[in-house]
Amino acid sequence: MNKRLLIANRSEIAIRIIRSAHKLGLTAIVLQSEKEPDALYLNYADEVILANDGSSDKPIFLDAEKIVQLALENQIDMIHPGYGFLSENPDFAQLCEDNGLNFIGPSPKLIREMGIKTIAKKMAIDAGLPLVPGSDGAVKDAKVALEFAKKIGYPVLLKASAGGGGRGMRIVEKPETMERNFKSAFDEATAAFGNGDLFIEKYLENPKHLEFQILGDKYGHVIQLGERECSLQRKHQKLLEEAPSASISPRIRKKMGKMAVKFAESIGYFSAGTIEYILDEDGTFYFMEMNTRIQVEHPVTEMVSGVDLVDWQIKIALGEKLTVKQSEVKTTGWAIECRVNTEDPQNRFSPQTGFIEKIRFPQNPNVRIETGVQNGSVVTPYFDSMIAKIIVHGNNRQDAINKTLEALQDFGLMGMKTTVPFCRAVLQHPEFVSARYTTRWVTQYFKPEMLENPDDELIGALAATIIYATEYLQIASDLPASRNESLNVWVLNKRINK
Amino acid sequence: MGTSYVYKRDASRLFIAMRENGKRFKIYLPKESKPVIDNEEKDINFIEQSDYQYTFNWKDKRYNCELVSRDQNKMVIKVNGVEYKFSLESLFSYIRHGMIDKEGKQIDENNILSPMPGKIVDLFLAEGDLVNVGEPILSLEAMKMQNEITATCNGVIGKIHVVPGQSVMKDDLLVEVTSIDV
Amino acid sequence: MNKNEVFEQRKKALQQMEDNAVVKQHLKGKLTARERITVLFDEGTFFEFDAFVEPAQSSTSGKQSVFGDGVVVGRGLVQGRSVFAYAQDFTVLGGSLGFAHGQKIAKIQEMALKLGAPVVGLIDSGGARIQEGLKSLSAYASIFRNNVRSSGIIPQISVILGPAAGGAVYSPALTDFIFMTNQTSYMFVTGPDVVKEVLNEDIDMETLGGGNVHAQKSGVAHFVYDDEEHAIMYVRKLLSYLPSNNFEPIPISTNVQFYETRQEFLDKIIPDDANRPYDMKEIINILVDKDSFFEVHEKYAQNILVGFARLDGKTIGIVANQPKVMAGTLDINASVKGARFVRFCDAYNIPLLILEDVPGFLPGTDQEYNGIIRNGAKLLYAFCEATVPKITVITRKAYGGAYIVMSSKNTGGDFNFAWPTAEIAVMGPAGAIKIVNRAELAKAENKVEMEKILTEKYKNEIANPYKAEELGLIDEVINPSDTRRILITAFEVLSNKQYSAPERKHGSIPL
Known part of the structure; x- marks a missing residue:
């Protein structure tokens, strides 16, 4: 084949895609941002294109036109957008298509439709998927929202129709706060997405977040590879994922999976995609949205299904037929992914920047590490804080939990704080162990004290004492800590002359 | 002798x-x-x-x-x-x-005053938030530089007297902080 | 009574006094004068003088002997080096300074000056002894005069461990370094009672003149610690950096360790965005010998950092702008803090390392009214006057007058290095392009875009360190990760530096 694949992304996902590209005999090319000139992923690529984005406010990965221009200059055949950045930007996909570049993902039209939540929901209804009760389209103003809320009952959720990642989202508990929340959500959505349209829906108080991995080829063959549970979130950012989910019965699982496939088929979906469901306490589930890209947490599905999703993304984009049949898809064991973000869980997850002085990952055949950093890497404020993912496979859920805890014990990073201690606390918490946890776990149960451990504390006290005592005993010591050089002639001379 | x-x-x-x-x-x-x-x-x-x-x-x-x-x-x-x-x-x-008697600690010493004339860029915390010593409370632009103003004690954020974009003079009271240190 | 009996009796009396003192002082969380002495000196090396001096009869009730008149004086060793010390005893007549008490202090001051050894004062005194009247004031005066005569010849350190009020504050004020403790030590010219009486202002001792107040607000105290033991221990540490007198070469540590692997971090430590702060202390800690940076005035005027450190075992003084605090601008307090430190180092032949990242002097009425001109001049004066080896490393900004002040080449800097990230110019890009490119900016359709281009151009063509290198104002643009190695060599090159100012009685620094 020897096609030239450009990866319009960075960090661990760039390295992940390079791996697949090499397996399939493609030349992997990456972009070097001036905001991160020494990044690890650059070492793995066959070619590196230098992007002059140093003086620009946005890094190269967000500059669609520049990427396409660089791609054309460098005879690129295909572009893999990874996740985040432009991965779900229909204009970018369109621009690639218009310039004869093979964009790895579904058609621009589908990306656009799935990106606008009101349209996506309409299509889901058509395919027979259940939806959380809410407005069909954008609500005009706070007054309309108030009327609607009365109908479906409080609390309600205001959501930006163009949004994602929690921006432009507000929970309204009572009618009195509607107007204020409506305005702030509107402003936030306008600022973030250039589109302030909001819609309103019933707010589930203790929901779980489940998603089904879809894979489809360009010839109408769609399969699903089972679900992932991503309920562990903080401010709508996922922190720990598992596959499969212990929250649904085999019957429900089958039903949800079938619906997901049916939906993807009905819209003519191809490439990798994710159907997100929200699961209420009583077990009813609703369609939430569809993601038209590879997801951060895709490795857990790969670990339990044995299907390489990125390989298939590329092969499907090349026009190959999906040869995996639904009946062949079997999941074995359990997988857990811990995201290693440089955030301080003891301090409201404030982001950390600086040097990674030393990083150590667990070494174990059960453990898969995806990382974009090494010793000496710099974490800058320009990009997100995820530096690695630790994915562990076990025979069953408890086994996976135990092995993950073991793996996390072997993780070490000097120079910054990470979410690893947080993941450790989660894995030991009864709500997680019993699989009762919901997306509210962090607000309901998490306290920074949970991160502490008496053994660690004792060792810490000992280390502090040793550091202190070393200096204390040195100052207290009667032994001279310094020597005076014998008087040199020069000084002596000065003395005489004075 | x-x-x-x-x-x-x-x-x-x-x-x-x-x-x-x-x-x-x-x-x-x-x-x-x-x-x-x-x-x-x-x-x-x-x-x-x-x-x-x-x-x-x-x-x-x-x-x-x-x-x-x-x-x-x-x-x-x-x-x-x-x-x-x-x-x-x-x-x-x-x-x-x-x-040593630990009484008599000054509480108002922990309030955040503007160290120089400048403009508030951003507030990182809200009223009622817990704050650790050394943690940035707000960012103040002066001399074309953004300075992070940090808490001088572990405490609770009281009243916030400024909003982003506001210009402040030296020694203006920006944020009240109540110490929770023993 | 025969001689032996006198000896025994005196010993007993002394022990009695000490036992009383222990009870009184320990209850307040304080140590006795003699305990303080033992913390200060190497074990068993203290040699006391004048232990049996007695105060004038007028000041005691006359019944009991008051041996020593409330002060313990003598000489001992600190890590093998000779140091003189006096420790006032608050349990004897409130530590008040009577004539005999004053004479004892003056006596060791004079001895120390003759012998070229540092003097440490452990102060815990109620002030002048009123009963002795003018005699006690005259004793103060001789102490002050000795302080001044010794200044610049032997290091003088004051440790305030209790009250120091009224005239008593001026002896510490004349010495080189003041240590204080939190909550047990106070310094003020007039106490809370007088403040209340005159100004009707209610204030407690801690708020008026406690350790933290002087360490943070007034800058009177150079070091403040939570307890006496730590305070006195760190006096020992400070002494380990200093020569015993102005003729003695600087002490050299035999144990040299440094952060070898961290040197390369210096290449990445300066943020890309010129307006983002970073911590200069991190740079210092990587450059100097491991854990050797001993900061002076840590909590006062934090926009400038001063302190002692060791480079390849040899003591150096560091003056550095701190971009983390107030962007590292120079204001009145920072200038005075820097100037004083530079002059101390110069007096004791301690070479100076200047790390520079300074956007300018702090503007504003507050600064101008309080004399930033006059006070900024002190720093300039101090750098120009200093004849010790002076090496400057410009890490980032060096603009305008502040650039000149921070030991620039033509003020007598011996070596001036710059990192590639340095921006050296008359002013920062934002201000400069508004003057230089006024016409272009006015014409430009997209002002923001134009400003960006001009800023970039200004940085590349005018403010860059290679320009200064061509002019010889920067000796070399160096790799940050090579800095430590280069500094060691450069100080080695300068180790025999001799430069004499023209004969004069002394300069007239703009005080």
């Missing part, structure tokens, strides 16, 4: 490490044997030290400790990714310390 006074200063190798939550560790570091912590000899082995990192082995587990910051006898140590704050005392200073 001279008079000599003998006082055994470094005869004591006993130290006290105190957490910010009041928990105490009595640690004795004998010259040649294992550390004794709270009167119990612990089988902790000191493996290596590199730059700011100290590695120990205890109960067949490795412990990596990192000195995060230090202010005189107050240290922040990171063990397995979690930070612990300790205040260190020799036995001698510890006993004296207990005698």
